[in-house]
Amino acid sequence: MNLNKINIGNLFLVTAIIMLLVGLCFGILAAFTYLYPNFLKENIGFISLRPLHVSSALFWIILGGTGCVYNGIRSILKIEFSPQIAFIQWCLWIVAIIGIFYSYFTHQFGGREYWEFNPVWALPIAVAWILFIINFSKAITNVKKWPVYVWMWVTGIVFFLFTFSENYLWLFPYFRSHFVTDMTIQWKVNGSLVGSWNQMLYGTAFFLMDRISNSKQVGKNNLAFAMYFLGLFNLMFNWGHHIYTLPTEKYIRYIGYAVSMTEWVFFAKIIYNWKGSLNEIQKNYHYYPYKFIMAADIWVFINMGQAILLSIPAINLYTHGTHITVAHAMGTTIGINSMILIAACFEFLKPNLFKNKTNSKYLNFIFWLLQLSLFIFWISLNIAGIKKGIWQMSENQISYSKMMETLTPYFIIFVIAGFGLLISFFAIAIKLLKNSTNSLIINKF
Amino acid sequence: MKFKARHTFFILSVLFLIYTISIYLEPYNLNNNSAKTKNIINGKLVWQKYNCQSCHQLYGLGGYLGPDLTNLMSQQNKGEPLLKAMIKSGNKQMPAFNLSDLEMEELISFLKAADNSGSADPRKFRSNSFGMIEKE
Numbered sequence: 001m002n003l004n005k006i007n008i009g010n011l012f013l014v015t016a017i018i019m020l021l022v023g024l025c026f027g028i029l030a031a032f033t034y035l036y037p038n039f040l041k042e043n044i045g046f047i048s049l050r051p052l053h054v055s056s057a058l059f060w061i062i063l064g065g066t067g068c069v070y071n072g073i074r075s076i077l078k079i080e081f082s083p084q085i086a087f088i089q090w091c092l093w094i095v096a097i098i099g100i101f102y103s104y105f106t107h108q109f110g111g112r113e114y115w116e117f118n119p120v121w122a123l124p125i126a127v128a129w130i131l132f133i134i135n136f137s138k139a140i141t142n143v144k145k146w147p148v149y150v151w152m153w154v155t156g157i158v159f160f161l162f163t164f165s166e167n168y169l170w171l172f173p174y175f176r177s178h179f180v181t182d183m184t185i186q187w188k189v190n191g192s193l194v195g196s197w198n199q200m201l202y203g204t205a206f207f208l209m210d211r212i213s214n215s216k217q218v219g220k221n222n223l224a225f226a227m228y229f230l231g232l233f234n235l236m237f238n239w240g241h242h243i244y245t246l247p248t249e250k251y252i253r254y255i256g257y258a259v260s261m262t263e264w265v266f267f268a269k270i271i272y273n274w275k276g277s278l279n280e281i282q283k284n285y286h287y288y289p290y291k292f293i294m295a296a297d298i299w300v301f302i303n304m305g306q307a308i309l310l311s312i313p314a315i316n317l318y319t320h321g322t323h324i325t326v327a328h329a330m331g332t333t334i335g336i337n338s339m340i341l342i343a344a345c346f347e348f349l350k351p352n353l354f355k356n357k358t359n360s361k362y363l364n365f366i367f368w369l370l371q372l373s374l375f376i377f378w379i380s381l382n383i384a385g386i387k388k389g390i391w392q393m394s395e396n397q398i399s400y401s402k403m404m405e406t407l408t409p410y411f412i413i414f415v416i417a418g419f420g421l422l423i424s425f426f427a428i429a430i431k432l433l434k435n436s437t438n439s440l441i442i443n444k445f
Numbered sequence: 446m447k448f449k450a451r452h453t454f455f456i457l458s459v460l461f462l463i464y465t466i467s468i469y470l471e472p473y474n475l476n477n478n479s480a481k482t483k484n485i486i487n488g489k490l491v492w493q494k495y496n497c498q499s500c501h502q503l504y505g506l507g508g509y510l511g512p513d514l515t516n517l518m519s520q521q522n523k524g525e526p527l528l529k530a531m532i533k534s535g536n537k538q539m540p541a542f543n544l545s546d547l548e549m550e551e552l553i554s555f556l557k558a559a560d561n562s563g564s565a566d567p568r569k570f571r572s573n574s575f576g577m578i579e580k581e
Contacts, residue, residue: 034510037537046510046538047499111493113507151450166465174472177482179489179555180562181471183506188468229453236461244578245570246504247563249471255464257577314572321505321513321567392567400512401537 003083007442009074011090012067013345014436016060017429019097020338023056024422031418034411048104051116055100057333058115058197062160063093064341065200066132069153071348072207073139076150081135089135092128096121112167114190119168129161147210148224152203155232159196163189184248191239198337199235205293205340208347212290213280227266234259241311245320253313260311267308270301288354291367292343299335299374303328318393323407324385331378334421345432349439366427373420380417384410488555491548500539504565510538515565518557525553 030049032039040049066089070081103109103118110116136157140150167189169175176182206224240256270277277297284290306328309315319325346353384407391403492498500510507513518524529549535541544552563580570578 033538041538041540045540047496047540050499050508051496107496109494109496109499111490111496111498113498116496116498146450151454155454169469173486175469176486176489177472178475179485179559181468181475182489183503184468184471187506188465225450229450229457232454232457236457237464242506243504245565245567246506247580252468254575254577257575312576313578314576317567317570317572317578321502321509321565323509326509395568404510 003087005442006083006087007071007440008081008083008086008090009067009069009071010349010436010439012063012070013349014433014440015090015093016064016067016341017345017432019056019059019063020425021429023053023060024425026053026056028415028418028422029053031411031415035408035415044105047109048107051109052101052104054115055104055117059093059097061197061201061333061337061341064344065156065197065204067348068204068207068341068344069136069157069200071344072149072153072204073136075211076147076207079139079142081139085131085135089128089131092124092131096124096128099124112170113186115167115193119171122164122168126161126164129157129164133157133161145220147206147220148228149203149206149210151225151228152199152206152231155228155235156196156198156200156203159192159199159235163192163196167193180246180248183246184243184252187242187246188239191242192235194332195231195235195239199231201337201340202231204344205296208289208293208340208343211347212284212287212293223269227269230262230265234263238263238311241313241316244313244316257311257313260308263304263308263311267301267304270297270304288363288367289343289346292339292346295367295371296336296339296343299331299339302378303331303335306331318389319385322385322388322392323381324389327378327381327385330381331374334374335378338425342428342432349432349436363431366424369420370424370428373417373424377414377417377421380410380413384414482558484551484554485558486555488551488553488558491544491552492555494548495542495544502565503559504563505567513565514556514559515563516560518553518560528553528556 026049029040030046030053033041033046033049044052070086073079074081099121100117103121108118110119136153140146140154143150146154166185169185170182175185237255237259240252240254241260243256244253281294285294306324310319310324310328387407387410388403391397397403497514498507500508502508502513503515505513517528531539532542532544532549532552569581571581572578
């Protein structure tokens, strides 16, 4: 096999798309257990389905982000990475994915919140990431003026390794000797880890905007840098908003609260730029991949508004531990991260598909089915969360299982909307993967 | 821009490291009695081994299928007997788990420690003038 001829960025993107499809299937199966409690209970059960779904979705985002960075750097700098290192990196990810899935099916868990798996499989991921850093740093050290998206990629890549390693401090007895501290570190990791892949993907969105608009200015203006540093500041210090009720040190909660409130600046900027954004949408709307960037922008607005409100402790008290948090997590993962990645996949895997023709009715239908399904999905989770929040605060509580039964109508809508997401993502993935072997062969500059 | 950006990045990173180290020092400052906490620490590992977090929460952090278990041990008509019964026979989506006697003992110690650490009941919090919540 001649590795010099493989487009490694696209290899990562194709793998990511496959993980998206796998994640959607596990997500639907997990959602079914909400309606049919005995569904797959004796085989894999929700305790395996949830991590299977979460990990697959995160593989989609992380491998997709890696593919975008490889493709982006290659296209800006016209530099080839070491294909050998990149290929070993990809192989290590495949080993880790197989190992992680095997451990879920055999019930060997890491048991941590959010992204958990048997810690053994963190090793190939960590080594793969170190190889990624080596390959990436070799390329960018020769560049004199980094546009903002290169800064964002650097941040995402460096912080991923740091927080990913931090995620395994509990293996040392010192760090697990006090469970409140252990939970504090766990949520420090969760907050920053999400922030790190967000940096990789938001960097990709900036890169795509530069490329689509052909301006080369989006990534170089001062405001973009100011927003980047505000994002970095939040990545580092705002995670305390997850743990307001945890009896940890006061300063952690106050720092989390104060830093989260700086996100109002992002929100104000979106509103301030609204008219300009509308003009931009009108100008590029005909270009199919751009629609997903537009959708990501709208979901940023919705989710950021929600995130800021949830970061106010007096409001968080009512929403904490409810499905509103799930709605927020799903809204950002699907609405923002996945929309950016799909736009990037079209741009990198099918660069000529939409250059000279308008969108087909079929693809437009799929786009709107995806947005509508996500909106219904998000609303149903929010309503379920509000109902649970009211239950949590009421003086005369019915039992937990009875309260959950009252949420069944919203879970039914959630599952139906989930099917809408499954169908639309599959339709997009088929379009992207059709004849994708061509996109895996490298095109010389 | 690059020059300034590098400085800002460096300053933020140093602040982040200081903040991180201050959090890492917390177990040292808490000065626990190791003999007393061994069961509790192992109990947390039992909690992780059976992936309880997938469905249950501690302090509102975790899965959404089952109830928050932070204060289960002190809840009226619940506590240890309910925990043992649930683990042994399962309920709704929860399968039956086959814990050894030692694992069960350690899990109970951990959940008792969680219960003693504070309340996760949102009704027991009030917001102060900064909008931050504090326990009543």
